[in-house]
Amino acid sequence: MVLWIGVDDTDSLQGMCTTFLAAEIVRELTEDYDLIGFPRLVRLNPNVPWKTRGNGAICLRFGRGTGRRNLIGELESQPVWSFARAEGVDDPERVQSRIANLVERRSEFREPTTNPGFCILSKQPAATLYWKAVRRIVSKEEALAAVRSPGVLREYKNGRGIIGSLAAAAWRPHDRTYEVLCYRDESRWRTPRLLESGSVRYMDRTFTSTFNNYDYECNRIVIAPHSPCPILFGIRGDDPGVLPSAMRTIKGEPAAGWMVFETNQGTDDHVIPGQAVEPKTTVQVEREVSGRPRSIRGGHVVVELNDLEAAAYEPSKGFRTVVRALRPGDRVRVVGSIRDQPRTLNIEKLQVLSLSEESHKLANPLCFKCQKRAKSMGRKAGFRCARCGQRFPASSAITEHVSRPLEPGWYEPPVGSRRHLSKPLSRRPARSGRLGAA
Numbered sequence: 001m002v003l004w005i006g007v008d009d010t011d012s013l014q015g016m017c018t019t020f021l022a023a024e025i026v027r028e029l030t031e032d033y034d035l036i037g038f039p040r041l042v043r044l045n046p047n048v049p050w051k052t053r054g055n056g057a058i059c060l061r062f063g064r065g066t067g068r069r070n071l072i073g074e075l076e077s078q079p080v081w082s083f084a085r086a087e088g089v090d091d092p093e094r095v096q097s098r099i100a101n102l103v104e105r106r107s108e109f110r111e112p113t114t115n116p117g118f119c120i121l122s123k124q125p126a127a128t129l130y131w132k133a134v135r136r137i138v139s140k141e142e143a144l145a146a147v148r149s150p151g152v153l154r155e156y157k158n159g160r161g162i163i164g165s166l167a168a169a170a171w172r173p174h175d176r177t178y179e180v181l182c183y184r185d186e187s188r189w190r191t192p193r194l195l196e197s198g199s200v201r202y203m204d205r206t207f208t209s210t211f212n213n214y215d216y217e218c219n220r221i222v223i224a225p226h227s228p229c230p231i232l233f234g235i236r237g238d239d240p241g242v243l244p245s246a247m248r249t250i251k252g253e254p255a256a257g258w259m260v261f262e263t264n265q266g267t268d269d270h271v272i273p274g275q276a277v278e279p280k281t282t283v284q285v286e287r288e289v290s291g292r293p294r295s296i297r298g299g300h301v302v303v304e305l306n307d308l309e310a311a312a313y314e315p316s317k318g319f320r321t322v323v324r325a326l327r328p329g330d331r332v333r334v335v336g337s338i339r340d341q342p343r344t345l346n347i348e349k350l351q352v353l354s355l356s357e358e359s360h361k362l363a364n365p366l367c368f369k370c371q372k373r374a375k376s377m378g379r380k381a382g383f384r385c386a387r388c389g390q391r392f393p394a395s396s397a398i399t400e401h402v403s404r405p406l407e408p409g410w411y412e413p414p415v416g417s418r419r420h421l422s423k424p425l426s427r428r429p430a431r432s433g434r435l436g437a438a
């Protein structure tokens, strides 16, 4: 039997990190239990208004391991082993006080927005809880209703953290990725991180199953957080086996330990397919472009998609050029989160499905009788010969085909402005589009 431990909402922007607490729990419980499977870092709905950063929660499994063990980390110079399966029976109550001690010691209780919660269960909560929590807003009652076994449910302050901790424990991966997290030595917390960017670029080119490492467009490292938390860096990838080697190529300050997490990052689990557009969700919809894109204050670009306005915000940098190149009549599939007020779709990535013909007027039509250019009668109203009065339809203007700088395919913002859950195009079998000169 496995003990399912979920923890959430322990950190704040001022410090700490739930994944650091994960390492503390692993250190504490592996004294007399075995870690089963990978520790899990589960990202939930990125549109919840009360998240601190990336809406991440953790799930750890412990028991009496059987079969082969794998090295998945090193903490305080001790190897961290993980077993694929567990046997025997354990009582969730037995570890309650040890988990509570760690949560109480390592949570940022002074922060008004930090509301920790943890669960220890002998059975996973219902899978529907994970799907709802990664895509929509869940109430505490709904989260508690997903519990299917007796166990420990502990809430602090307003207790909201119990939602994420149960949802993390409810995750049954369909798609998954991995992240090796390196921890900083405590003496360096709150000091600038020392990482050599050349070594990050080298790692990025060498380990091709990793992703979102370096933003070549903005020339910056993406693997290191900007907050004062105890994480030095994290490398994401599809193959957990190569992550420790990738980690060792990074030059900079020495890490105090590391652990490989199994995650739902880069899976698009948060995206709701279908045409419905609800606030605080991330959707994938197909639409026709109905107006020319326009730039607004702050460097953002917005485009009308009939009933919906979609925006590429300034941090998406070069991606805005793709959005600016759209023209009325183009058909697109857009993935993005829906803002409440004003109701806008914040584009996470887009697929150009088809491009409309764009042409440029060269001249008015020629009147055959008079050999004179006809005069325009106004927008879309056609033309008339000023001498003989002969009328010509609007379509008779002499035009030139304009070549488009876009081609059908998928486009995404640069590495540095992607969401944790957003599936990078490098993980998709679909064709990427190309943006060229017109």
Ligand code: ATP
Pocket (backbone or CB within 6 Å): 008, 009, 010, 011, 012, 017, 018, 019, 044, 045, 048, 050, 051, 052, 053, 054, 055, 056, 057, 115, 132, 133, 134, 135, 136, 137, 138, 139, 160, 161, 162, 163, 164, 165
């Ligand atoms: P991290 O810093 O680890 O990336 P975060 O700090 O941004 O994550 P939390 O501090 O964990 O986010 O705060 C998110 C809060 O929202 C938690 O209390 C969690 O239980 C709750 N929560 C998460 N997903 C949902 C959801 N879908 N509906 C309602 N509440 C949610």
